[in-house]
Amino acid sequence: MNFFHHLFDRFLRSRHVTRHFARRLMLDTLTLGRAATPATMPDPLTRDLLRAATDDVPTLLDRLGSDKNGLTDTQAAAALALHGPNEVEHEKPLPGWLHLWHCYKNPFNVLLTVLALISYLTDDREATVVILAMVVLSTLLRFVQEGRSNRAAERLKSLVSNTATVLRRPSAQGDAYVPTPATVPAPAPAPTPGGGHAMTLKAAAAGQRELPISQLVPGDHVVLSAGDMIPSDCRVLTAKDLFVSQSAMTGESLPVEKFAESSAPGASVLDARNLLFMGTNVVSGSATALVVATGNHTYFGTLATRVTAIDRAPTAFQAGVNSVSWLLIRFALVMVPIVLVVNGFTKGDWLEAFLFALSVAVGLTPEMLPMIVTSTLAKGAVLLSRKKVVVKRLDAIQNFGAMDVLCTDKTGTLTQDKIFLERHTDVFGHESDEVLTFAYLNSHYQSGLKNLLDHAVLEHVELQADLRLAQDYRKVDEIPFDFVRRRMSVIVSERDDHHELICKGAVEEMLDICTRVRVVEDAGAQDLPLDEALRARVLEVTRGLNNEGLRVVAVAMKETPPHQSVYGVADESGLTLIGYVAFLDPPKESTAPALKALAAHGVTVKVLTGDNELVTLKVCREVGLAVQGVLLGKDVDAMDDAALAQAAESHNVFAKLSPLNKERLVRALRAGGHVVGFMGDGINDAPALRAADIGISVDSAVDIAKEAADIILLEKSLMVLEEGVMEGRKTFSNMLKYIRMTASSNFGNVFSVLVASAFLPFLPMLPLHLLVQNLLYDVSQIAIPFDNVDEEVIRNPLKWNPGDIGRFMVFFGPISSVFDITTFVVMWYVFGADNVGAQTLFQSGWFVVGLLTQTLIVHMIRTPKLPFVESIASVPLLTATALIMAVGIFIPMGPLAGHFKLQALPWSYFPWVLGILAGYVVLTTVMKRFYIRRYGWQ
Incomplete structure (x- = not known):
């Protein structure tokens, strides 16, 4: 198998073809592998391969401009110039600058950059530094972590040089064949009646050369023996006991026999017994074969081109983050102008009102979201690496947790890949x-x-x-x-x-x-x-x-x-x-318990295999997978997208599939609202791996599969996968915590600001106070990626639901406003902060209460259970929140108060603070119970 992987790595490190050619080949694959029927004419690639399988040898040689003795050097050079090198397109690593740009670009980073620029232009240097620090940290953290993961994935590959044994003749003037003593071939008998070429292996050996596989061209004759990789798509000319393993192409575990006789019309490409495909390998026997397609024109090359040429649709994670981002941005775009207008009219100082509104915009924007998301994903990647999982793309970790349908091949995943x-x-x-x-x-x-x-x-x-x-x-x-x-x-x-x-x-x-x-x-x-x-x-x-x-x-x-x-x-x-x-090929011992665990965690497993249905059903029975319907590749070909979408939902076993059948099924499931994972390791799995929300492969997979995957398992086991799913859900749950906490507390703060701005003769809090409070709160959230997660929360798949986040924000935000307004009343009537001269005392009082309630909400809504009693946060989160609450009290009470334009509060104020916090905890707990009964919790 190492030889197998080496050859693919050689192919996949070769140069790109033009984008125009890639797009054309992508279109050519739409019906790849289907047999010709009146209703469905095959694409050009399939048509050419089927024609090569059914033509007699003299006709095929003539069409390729070849000869029974092989090509001359001049003919081969002309063919190489026409068809290009025998190399396959692959997805090259992004340049560093482009990777950095991809790590930066998201709605929040762009918005924060704009806010930083406005802060700089308005001479608010502190806000500029704070905001830019958030952007730089989140971008660099993602860049470094994904760079490490990609380098780890690259180390799984190896590179060797490969050659093929080719029959070539030296050229003579006019390209006439003039034999030399070293290359005189034996006379070739006439073609056999069955279409096979009767040239003997002994005669073929006379003109043999070892050439790099990149130099092969259509019309070349190659000599194959046990252990050889098929270097291009070929038609068998002679065969002796030829057994070829096509498992990476079709999923069938057993080798198939190959013959020289012409195939009967009507057979599908992969079933043609006289065709050899690039990337498969000779198990036993020997043969001579005629090269009919090279590079991106091959079956494998077309799949590789499809993997690299098709732009990914946004995954469930990307779509979810974007939807939540725009929800919060739209909220800010509505609320900030209202704050500006209210303060401008009530206070009369439009410049101060503008700066205050800008501070509110910064406070509303969860600037830590990119960093929290990235650090949470990075921590998940580290934990997964300890469980034999290499994460190539950080976003895939969340998709792990959101995945509710897992499509997997059979051979080597459910089974041991051993007879x-x-x-x-x-x-x-x-x-x-x-x-x-x-x-x-x-x-x-x-x-x-x-x-x-x-x-x-x-x-x-x-x-x-x-x-x-x-x-x-x-x-x-x-x-x-x-x-x-x-x-x-x-x-x-x-x-x-x-x-x-x-x-x-x-x-x-x-x-x-x-x-x-x-x-x-x-x-x-x-x-x-x-x-x-x-x-x-x-x-x-x-x-x-x-x-x-x-x-x-x-x-x-x-x-x-x-x-x-x-x-x-x-x-x-x-x-x-x-x-x-x-x-x-018996099932793995770990398969049955892994399937049971996945089912218990809400993940539906569907088997997509190129193997036959009888073997597949036998394996499903042995691993305890209840069969809900079997669909064959020919049935998939006959269905339109609407019918296939229904069939994909109602069936869970799909057999005799072509690569494009697998891709269509994955896309049909995604279109039905599922978050789909696909696990595969063969050439035939690459399009489906790319089409899935999360592509999962293994380190022993062919390189095109590893290239298309988002996650690579170092152990081909569903049990490892199940552990990864749970880790993904923990990661996703912690991200949701931050978004809920930030959205609800920010909404509450803005609502409180609007109320205070409408009635107070001064600003309820200076822009500096808002920025410092926001920074301290955000620092306390850095520990969220390390928080504990309740088992009940991750029992089922977690999905992005902007509507749920919006409802959560509106539901819990006003709770803090109730106690903010209580604080306003206490400061105004109890402590006499009822005039412009006492505004610093008023602002100090709200600064403390606002920060304490914001930090306390972390523990209140991090769990559906009773905090501190039924569910306790992790030590890092407890430490971080306690420290920030202490700092929040120290700033106005300590020697630095003047630097922040605050003043010390009377000690008699703190019993009121405790009472406000206690009421906040009780009301939040009651409302949380009501919310869970009505809307649930994820």
């Missing part, structure tokens, strides 16, 4: 150790390349000792596997009086060479003639195993005379069918 021997049964489906013994002997003694099924059988290592292979068995001969017979045999000698020919292979082909069936009953085993009734029974049993998602291999044997030492295909006759071995 296991699930059953070994007799012909009627009962467990049989004899069948396992014969299957083990067959896999152990074959000398060819052992496939995944052989390795699954050989994992029963205890049989090697039980069978005493070295002492009791001797290999006599073998009959290798081929794709015509679809079986292989070994001949062993256990005793000198006979040999045993043990054969395993595909059920239908095995039945053709069997004449008897071994039936095991209570009385013992007996071999019965294979008549039509028994044949039907065998097919019924194997069909039942297939319906359970198992891949079935039949096992048969016969005894032969001891004098024979050489065996051939003709000896595979007259066998006795013993039983079957059945294989499965």
Whole structure:
């Protein structure tokens, strides 16, 4: 697999193509992978690939301007100039300055910058410094944290140089082929009737060169063998036992067979058995293939272009922050002019009124929001990194918490991505150790390349000792596997009086060479003639195993005379069918509890896979995922967007999907109001990863998947994902706390300012007081990212709801105004601050009460429970709020009061303060209970 990842990294670090070409390719992918039907004509890429699959070889060679002996150097150079290098577009890291700009640009930062500029022009240097400090801190914090995360993600990739074995001829004058001693190819026989090219591998080797894969062009002939990566989209010319893994492209865990024969018309691209796709790899066998598409013209290249060319729609987090930002900005735009007009008319000093209104605007604007959001997300990223989660984009953490639908592939996520021997049964489906013994002997003694099924059988290592292979068995001969017979045999000698020919292979082909069936009953085993009734029974049993998602291999044997030492295909006759071995990619042990935990936390899991529905249903049953409906890729293709949206809601298992099917499903779910996460690691998952609110991949994924993802798991486990979801909800909950606290307290302050401005002969608080109070309050909020979160709050997904925040602001804001007005009355009637000469005393009194109530509200509305009793804030938040309350009292009471244009308050004032705070706590608690009963709490 490292080889696999290396090749993709080489592709993905290559240069960009033009944007015009990228947009054209993006449009070309709209129907990618669909078969041609009268109702749905394929896009140009699919049409060309299907044509390459169905044409005979001479026609295809002629269309590509190639030859049965490959291209000449001149032809290859001309093709390279026409088609460009065999490189795939990828998303390059943003330049530092552009990344910094993206970290800065949001409505609040822009508004704060404008306020800072106005403050500077009005010679209010303190406000300018405070506001700009907030902007710079939030921007740099996001820039540094995201930079670290991106560098961590980049370190997951590796870079190597890759080459391909290509048949090239030297050019001669006029581009005529003049053979040289080093490159004289053997004469090539005529094409075979089936369309395959009959050129031998020995002949092909005569003109072989190792070239960088970037230099491949359409028309080139490449030579492939086990372990090779497919360097471009190719048509198979010759094949010997060719097995190709397409799991990254289709999601199927088992390799598929590839042949040289032309495909029948009507097949889909990914099902064409004579096409090879860039990025897949050869598991076993060898082949020569004709390059039909390179770079961004390949299936993989088109997906990569779609990932990098499509601009992201705003995620749920971005849309939520923007909506809340504009809600508060609109509120400020309405209230600030009212404050300006009221103070201008009542006080007569419009300049002072303007400065006061500007201070109110700063106070209304939650300037700490960008910093609180960024620091909360950064803290979440640090905590997630300890749980084997690399966060590439900070916004994704909140989407983790808001996610209510998780779409996941099957292979390697729900399953172990490893083939296991699930059953070994007799012909009627009962467990049989004899069948396992014969299957083990067959896999152990074959000398060819052992496939995944052989390795699954050989994992029963205890049989090697039980069978005493070295002492009791001797290999006599073998009959290798081929794709015509679809079986292989070994001949062993256990005793000198006979040999045993043990054969395993595909059920239908095995039945053709069997004449008897071994039936095991209570009385013992007996071999019965294979008549039509028994044949039907065998097919019924194997069909039942297939319906359970198992891949079935039949096992048969016969005894032969001891004098024979050489065996051939003709000896595979007259066998006795013993039983079957059945294989499965089993689910991970952690999958079932993870699914249960996700369901308990309100996350619906939907399976989107390229594998077949039988295997997928089997896995779903084993992990306890209740199937609510199965939809196949061909059904998705036939649906319009409205029908697909309904199907996406009502079904939870989707199989045989193309990459664009997955993307359409994700977009349909998002359009239905869901916050959608998608977890995948293959080429076929990249478009869906980009389309989701949160794309989740793993460090072992192909690079295009890691590039499209927002979060990378260092362990491919849903349990790790579930932990990330909960951490995301804690992060989101703490952000909501700050927004609610700030919005409601700011609303209350403005309401109090309006009341005071209408009746007082002086300003209720100077602009300096508002700024200092606002700064102290904001400093106390820095500890919010470290606050505890009640378990009940994060039990279900959390979502942005500007309407709820607006309602919360209007509901709780006036509560503080009630006690602000009480403070005005106390200062006016009890302490004689009823004239312009006593305005400093009045302002000092409200400064203290205003700051204490603002800070106390942090604890009152950080939890739906009773604060300090049922739910206690974290130590950092308790410390920060207590310290700020102490500082708020010290400023007017200490030696610095004059610098802030305040004065010491009489000690008799503080019992009134305690009474006001106590009343504030009681009323807020009562109103909170009422609010929760009526509107709930998230």
